[in-house]
Amino acid sequence: MTLRVGVIGTGMIGQDHIRRLTHVVSGAEVVAVNDADGDVARQVAAGLKNATVHATGENLIADPAVDAVIVCSWGPTHEAFVLASIAAGKPVFCEKPLATTPEACRNIIDAEVAHGSRLVQVGFMRRYDAAYRALKAVIDSGEIGAPLMYSSGHRNPSVPAHYTKDMAIVDTAVHDFDVTRWLLGEELAAIRVIAAKPNSLGGDLQDPLLMVVETESGVLVNVETSVNIRYGYDIRGEVIGETGTAALADRGPVVVRSGNRVSSSVPEDWRQRFIAAYDVEFQEWIAAVAAGEGATGPSAWDGYAAQVVCDAGVAALYSGDRVVIELVDKPALYARPSERPKGSR
Ligand code: NAD
Numbered sequence: 001m002t003l004r005v006g007v008i009g010t011g012m013i014g015q016d017h018i019r020r021l022t023h024v025v026s027g028a029e030v031v032a033v034n035d036a037d038g039d040v041a042r043q044v045a046a047g048l049k050n051a052t053v054h055a056t057g058e059n060l061i062a063d064p065a066v067d068a069v070i071v072c073s074w075g076p077t078h079e080a081f082v083l084a085s086i087a088a089g090k091p092v093f094c095e096k097p098l099a100t101t102p103e104a105c106r107n108i109i110d111a112e113v114a115h116g117s118r119l120v121q122v123g124f125m126r127r128y129d130a131a132y133r134a135l136k137a138v139i140d141s142g143e144i145g146a147p148l149m150y151s152s153g154h155r156n157p158s159v160p161a162h163y164t165k166d167m168a169i170v171d172t173a174v175h176d177f178d179v180t181r182w183l184l185g186e187e188l189a190a191i192r193v194i195a196a197k198p199n200s201l202g203g204d205l206q207d208p209l210l211m212v213v214e215t216e217s218g219v220l221v222n223v224e225t226s227v228n229i230r231y232g233y234d235i236r237g238e239v240i241g242e243t244g245t246a247a248l249a250d251r252g253p254v255v256v257r258s259g260n261r262v263s264s265s266v267p268e269d270w271r272q273r274f275i276a277a278y279d280v281e282f283q284e285w286i287a288a289v290a291a292g293e294g295a296t297g298p299s300a301w302d303g304y305a306a307q308v309v310c311d312a313g314v315a316a317l318y319s320g321d322r323v324v325i326e327l328v329d330k331p332a333l334y335a336r337p338s339e340r341p342k343g344s345r
């Protein structure tokens, strides 16, 4: 059976996801689209076989021809679209952030808990990347002993003109916070943010930033964001364990030795670096929804936890203080499968 999906937000990532849903992954068809810019939505729909253009995201969610919703609009719009999808009882894949404040994320958690089973998945695609999965497998195997430190480098060649100072934390490092929680299997407990000597190519931005994060068990994590580094889109990760280390390997399928130099390629942007991860992310989401599971990937709790770290990070950036990260109690719905109470999904 083909899953009929509606996509809200047909900008950069919305179009990329529509391409993969239409031409790469199997089991889904984009039957409806919406964008605040109607011309963009109509242009995108023109490239699809049979997609309805809706005037609002709410109309798309209510459309009986739409089985599941994908939200790719700007962050501040996410809460309303995810809540409307839950109210309609439809599975919803929401690009990061789940919502732009911890309170808004909690509204989503409350609605999903009241619904009684998972419907929401957040677009933290790094969990589907082959290199990150291999890194997690090494950590979980115990081969390098207990993790003591983790280093996470997040480098963008440049960022758009509307990118503000806080975005290095809430738009960029949010991925590092999520993947750290996932790799280490624990919550983050405190954060400090230190601005380095500013990159002259970054205008008024405080770039690069160094974030020093402590996990609940005391693992020390450093997150570096450099968002004007020009040479390419480079994602680094290295775990220091008690008896060994494990790191994401350098990318590039080929290494060239020539003219007394060794070189390989660096991706241009997130679309190229994580192209396969996004494909796996959607293939697994489609399978879960088709199996009636609603969602099995990053949850509303994961979206909430990452957002609380972002909030604490922004406070730390402005105050210079070490800010403690405090989460509410985790609802049983988000316990790992083996920990879930019998009868719940
Ligand atoms: P974009 O600006 O290219 O596209 C966003 C689109 O949403 C625009 O076309 C805009 O008109 C539309 N929009 C805004 N408000 C709307 C509304 N109320 N209803 C319908 N449409 C509306 O931005 P983008 O780069 O595609 O980012 C979109 C989302 O995806 C953001 O939340 C961003 O953080 C996330 N994102 C995730 C990744 C990732 O690696 N997972 C990468 C890039 C972007």
Ligand code: ISE
Pocket (backbone or CB within 6 Å): 156, 171, 172, 175, 270
């Ligand atoms: C963008 O929104 C993403 O999510 C990318 O993965 C990230 O690398 C980039 O910094 C963000 O702006």
